[in-house]
Amino acid sequence: MGLSLQTEIAGLKLKNPILSASGCFGYGEEATEFFDINQLGGMVTKSITPLPRTGHPPPKVVETASGMLNAIGLTNVGLDRFIMEKLPFLQKLSCTVIVNIAGSTVNDYTMLAGKISSLEGVDAIEVNISCPNVDSGGLEFGASPAEAAKVIRAVKKASRVPVIPKLSPNVTDIVAVAKAVEDAGADAVSLINTLVGTAIDIQTTRFKLSNRFGGLSGPAVKPVALAMVYKVASAVKIPVIGVGGISSGDDVVEFLMAGAKAVQIGTACFAEPTVFLRVIDELSTYLKKNNYQNVNDIIGAVKDG
Amino acid sequence: MKFSGSVEVSGKTVISRNIFSLDIVSPQIASQASPGQFIQVKIPGINSVLWPRPFSVRKIKDDIVTVSIKKCGKVTGLLYDINRGDRLYVTGPFGNGFILPQMGRSIYLVAGGAGLPPLLFLCESILEKGYSPKLIHFYSGARYVEELFANDELTSLGVHSVVTTDDGSYGIKGLVTEPFANDLTKVHSGKDDLGPVIYGCGPMAMVKKVAEICHGLECYLSLEQLMPCGWGVCNGCAVKIKAGDSDNTEDEKGFRLARVCKEGPVFKASELIWD
Ligand SMILES: Cc1cc2nc3c(=O)[nH]c(=O)nc-3n(C[C@H](O)[C@H](O)[C@H](O)COP(=O)(O)OP(=O)(O)OC[C@H]3O[C@@H](n4cnc5c(N)ncnc54)[C@H](O)[C@@H]3O)c2cc1C
Ligand SMILES: Cc1cc2nc3c(=O)[nH]c(=O)nc-3n(C[C@H](O)[C@H](O)[C@H](O)COP(=O)(O)O)c2cc1C
Ligand code: FES
Numbered sequence: 244m245g246l247s248l249q250t251e252i253a254g255l256k257l258k259n260p261i262l263s264a265s266g267c268f269g270y271g272e273e274a275t276e277f278f279d280i281n282q283l284g285g286m287v288t289k290s291i292t293p294l295p296r297t298g299h300p301p302p303k304v305v306e307t308a309s310g311m312l313n314a315i316g317l318t319n320v321g322l323d324r325f326i327m328e329k330l331p332f333l334q335k336l337s338c339t340v341i342v343n344i345a346g347s348t349v350n351d352y353t354m355l356a357g358k359i360s361s362l363e364g365v366d367a368i369e370v371n372i373s374c375p376n377v378d379s380g381g382l383e384f385g386a387s388p389a390e391a392a393k394v395i396r397a398v399k400k401a402s403r404v405p406v407i408p409k410l411s412p413n414v415t416d417i418v419a420v421a422k423a424v425e426d427a428g429a430d431a432v433s434l435i436n437t438l439v440g441t442a443i444d445i446q447t448t449r450f451k452l453s454n455r456f457g458g459l460s461g462p463a464v465k466p467v468a469l470a471m472v473y474k475v476a477s478a479v480k481i482p483v484i485g486v487g488g489i490s491s492g493d494d495v496v497e498f499l500m501a502g503a504k505a506v507q508i509g510t511a512c513f514a515e516p517t518v519f520l521r522v523i524d525e526l527s528t529y530l531k532k533n534n535y536q537n538v539n540d541i542i543g544a545v546k547d548g
Numbered sequence: 549m550k551f552s553g554s555v556e557v558s559g560k561t562v563i564s565r566n567i568f569s570l571d572i573v574s575p576q577i578a579s580q581a582s583p584g585q586f587i588q589v590k591i592p593g594i595n596s597v598l599w600p601r602p603f604s605v606r607k608i609k610d611d612i613v614t615v616s617i618k619k620c621g622k623v624t625g626l627l628y629d630i631n632r633g634d635r636l637y638v639t640g641p642f643g644n645g646f647i648l649p650q651m652g653r654s655i656y657l658v659a660g661g662a663g664l665p666p667l668l669f670l671c672e673s674i675l676e677k678g679y680s681p682k683l684i685h686f687y688s689g690a691r692y693v694e695e696l697f698a699n700d701e702l703t704s705l706g707v708h709s710v711v712t713t714d715d716g717s718y719g720i721k722g723l724v725t726e727p728f729a730n731d732l733t734k735v736h737s738g739k740d741d742l743g744p745v746i747y748g749c750g751p752m753a754m755v756k757k758v759a760e761i762c763h764g765l766e767c768y769l770s771l772e773q774l775m776p777c778g779w780g781v782c783n784g785c786a787v788k789i790k791a792g793d794s795d796n797t798e799d800e801k802g803f804r805l806a807r808v809c810k811e812g813p814v815f816k817a818s819e820l821i822w823d
Binding site: 266267268269273274276277297298300301302303304306308309310311313315318461462510512513514515516517 | 549550552553588590595596597598599600637639773774776777778779780781782783784786787788803804805810823
């Protein structure tokens with residue numbers, strides 16, 4: 244029998260568990276200059292906000308040891324231009340298309356979810372809740388289980404497609420947030436978004452980012468992401484999508500063993516746009532070598548050492 | 549299709565203590581790249597450094613792409629020790645490149661530091677197309693002599709060329725924009741029907757100065773920014789440029805974001821905004 248890489252998230256059949264991560268893959272078109280993106284299990288768009296955003300001024304990225312900080316500031320084309328300019332391309336894809344949404348109020352989220360989920364070609368909505376909540380003094384929605392649940396309950400009501408909250412790691416108890424959004428009706432969760440960090444230029448005594456703080460990503464965050472994925476996957480029944488520092492097939496195997504049903508790759512594709520294909524290859528090689536016929540056999544397989 | 553993969557280094561030329569060139573074998577990049585475009589280079593196995601580094605295409609010959617590099621930090625320091633036969637991970641070519649000038653107009657090329665390789669490529673390309681070297685004025689500046697990317701190559705082109713160094717260790721002492729500004733005023737008063745075309749490439753402060761000097765003239769500037777990806781997906785390189793009427797955004801109206809790696813690195817001086 245052949246090897247099966249198929250996996251399922253919230254009723255969506257993915258031909259393999261490898262997805263692109265939000266904010267690291269644009270709206271998909273750029274990657275077609277390198278490979279056929281239908282080879283992916285799926286792709287996630289940049290966060291869409293109601294209106295276009297130019298984001299923060301430079302410098303908005305800093306390279307750190309085995310990682311990077313970004314304070315891009317949700318630069319995106321906004322809902323209308325997304326529908327006019329980006330959607331037609333996404334509608335032609337045969338891989339799963341997940342649209343990531345972000346807002347400053349619960350209303351923003353429900354409006355976006357209502358409109359975007361009714362568009363043909365959108366298979367699911369990922370909800371970026373690592374955004375300041377304007378209605379409650381600017382604290383991130385994702386920082387409190389109650390606020391996170393409130394947004395997700397509303398989005399769930401408005402959406403016609405599965406809803407996947409993307410959890411922030413910048414919380415005291417990510418499991419509590421995961422359980423809260425599960426209770427609010429989430430169909431799956433993805434984690435982690437970036438970790439808050441900063442860097443200082445000691446020659447100029449200035450922050451290296453115009454925004455002072457940025458989000459850490461890349462191999463540096465992998466152990467943190469892996470631990471959080473394990474904890475969340477052990478505590479909820481809905482599927483978990485693992486994100487954070489993945490750049491090899493072995494990394495993917497670790498996340499699957501920790502309980503993720505699929506993974507997303509972000510930062511690693513900057514240097515290597517075709518990293519997804521290499522990772523799919525390496526995952527297959529691992530499975531064959533270890534006599535697994537089905538990728539699902541390793542999901543949650545980790546045992547105590 | 550753009551290239552993404554491992555390539556062999558087929559040659560290395562050390563130009564000075566700080567400057568060197570690497571030849572890489574990539575038919576795919578060689579067949580596509582034009583002056584002003586760049587490639588992203590990563591050293592395999594160096595995992596603590598995440599981003600690839602951008603280098604302008606200096607030259608193309610058959611399947612060989614040449615980049616000229618100034619040693620100035622982590623990756624360029626490691627690249628200095630790369631040798632013939634070693635392999636690099638490369639993606640590209642990226643960016644819009646220069647719009648070639650119409651025949652017969654006088655051309656001013658103004659290069660600071662690592663801005664020289666792409667302008668040399670541009671210069672050689674237009675000379676090859678039959679452009680008269682008499683119409684080309686080449687200004688090239690470096691901090692000191694060991695940071696000069698090329699000298700013999702420049703003089704052998706037969707164009708008017710001026711070299712400056714900040715410390716006077718070679719050529720005229722001072723900033724490259726000074727002799728350029730002087731010469732340009734002279735042309736200005738002449739009768740050049742369409743006017744000159746100016747191309748500038750180098751550090752931000754330098755290209756900004758060129759923009760000021762060239763106010764009202766046709767001027768193209770190539771920008772340097774940090775480039776986490778180079779292929780348009782991270783937005784890390786994006787800068788604000790003047791917008792058309794239709795591009796209002798939530799943050800600020802009248803501006804448009806342009807990715808230096810995709811819509812750039814070459815912009816019309818008149819569309820740039822200097823903060
Ligand atoms: C489109 C483009 C084309 C370029 N072409 C060439 C070229 O042909 N030859 C060449 O020698 N250099 C070129 N550069 C600059 C080159 O990319 C940087 O010098 C290089 O990335 C530094 O890497 P590093 O790891 O050695 O430096 P780091 O250790 O990362 O930093 C050392 C110093 O270099 C500066 N630096 C880092 N990245 C950049 C960057 N992207 N642009 C400008 N300065 C930077 C830093 O501010 C710092 O002061 C180009 C840059 C761009 C954006
Ligand atoms: C430049 C950049 C932009 C990002 N933009 C978004 C975004 O718009 N929405 C979002 O939910 N996550 C965003 N992320 C987070 C990633 O999707 C991912 O969760 C995180 O980077 C960790 O994965 P990685 O280490 O594989 O990059 C961004 C990350 C980076 C590096
Ligand atoms: S370097 Fe990533 S978008 Fe330009």
